[in-house]
Amino acid sequence: MSEGVIPLQAYLIVAALMFALGAWGVTIRRNAVVVFMCVELMINAVNLTLVAFSDYLPKAHGAGSGYAVVVIAIAAAEVAVGLAIVIAVFRTRRTVNIDEIDSMKG
Amino acid sequence: MIAVFVVLACMTLLSAFGVVISRSVVHSALFMAGAFLGVAGFYVMLHSPALAALQVLIYVGAVTVVILFGIMFTQKPQARRFRVILNRQVWGGFVVAAGIAAILIYVFLEQDWGGTSPGHGPRLVAQLGRILVGTGGAPQIFGLLFEGSSVLLLVATVAAIVISRRRPEQPTERGGE
Numbered sequence: 001m002s003e004g005v006i007p008l009q010a011y012l013i014v015a016a017l018m019f020a021l022g023a024w025g026v027t028i029r030r031n032a033v034v035v036f037m038c039v040e041l042m043i044n045a046v047n048l049t050l051v052a053f054s055d056y057l058p059k060a061h062g063a064g065s066g067y068a069v070v071v072i073a074i075a076a077a078e079v080a081v082g083l084a085i086v087i088a089v090f091r092t093r094r095t096v097n098i099d100e101i102d103s104m105k106g
Numbered sequence: 107m108i109a110v111f112v113v114l115a116c117m118t119l120l121s122a123f124g125v126v127i128s129r130s131v132v133h134s135a136l137f138m139a140g141a142f143l144g145v146a147g148f149y150v151m152l153h154s155p156a157l158a159a160l161q162v163l164i165y166v167g168a169v170t171v172v173i174l175f176g177i178m179f180t181q182k183p184q185a186r187r188f189r190v191i192l193n194r195q196v197w198g199g200f201v202v203a204a205g206i207a208a209i210l211i212y213v214f215l216e217q218d219w220g221g222t223s224p225g226h227g228p229r230l231v232a233q234l235g236r237i238l239v240g241t242g243g244a245p246q247i248f249g250l251l252f253e254g255s256s257v258l259l260l261v262a263t264v265a266a267i268v269i270s271r272r273r274p275e276q277p278t279e280r281g282g283e
Binding site: 020037072084090 | 107108111115118119122123125126131134135138141142145148149151152153154157160161164165168169172173175176177179180192193195196198199200202203204206207210211214215219220221222223224225226227228233234237238243244245248251252255256258259261262263265266267269270272
């Protein structure tokens with residue numbers, strides 16, 4: 001590989017670290033909105049791997065980019081519904097602390 | 107090229123760390139926008155400028171604004187101590203996340219990816235569009251995925267309205283809003 005070309009593994013490692021940071025945030029934060037943000041970080045990390053594969057693998061025919069577009073659309077839907085749920089929970093429970101929201105019954 | 111990569115990687119990872127560790131929820135949201143911008147820069151480096159534009163529009167624009175709305179509706183007075191924002195699993199969660207990172211990096215480095223070279227992505231918007239409708243060499247399932255995701259977006263929009271609507275018979279609990 002010639003000088004100055006970034007190997008595929010570099011992108012994958014950045015994405016892996018970003019995914020792990022998102023997983024850490026999902027595990028330790030108490031605020032449901034921040035948990036959503038961390039889930040978005042994980043989704044973005046996966047998107048980064050998909051686009052990296054689509055650019056680096058000759059036989060992929062750019063399929064990873066197509067998957068990335070689908071993932072972005074589904075993540076947008078997830079944010080809309082998720083935040084609606086958070087707001088509905090806040091309206092009945094007066095809190096978004098996920099340690100206190102431990103019952104399925106409204 | 108390498109300098110750009112290092113700058114973008116630092117921006118993305120430090121912003122992601124800021125999302126996790128920031129005491130203010132609003133700061134977390136802004137850090138998240140920074141991480142998304144870093145990923146958009148990576149997309150440009152990976153010869154996908156159309157995806158970078160989508161990333162900026164949808165994530166940095168729409169998702170960040172929606173999450174800021176969510177914060178606006180649910181915000182409480184600022185937490186001053188980490189004990190308030192983090193639960194007791196800080197180090198347990200760190201071990202789990204580090205394990206995930208280690209396993210992923212091990213797999214990524216050990217796997218033989220074959221002949222990899224940059225520059226095969228759909229650089230043109232027309233190429234990306236052909237992929238999305240399932241022609242032009244990409245798997246034909248993309249046509250179905252495209253239609254499915256459009257239906258999903260419609261259903262999600264309706265569902266979000268239905269869930270978060272304030273029902274008229276349900277009296278609001280907050281007095282002066």
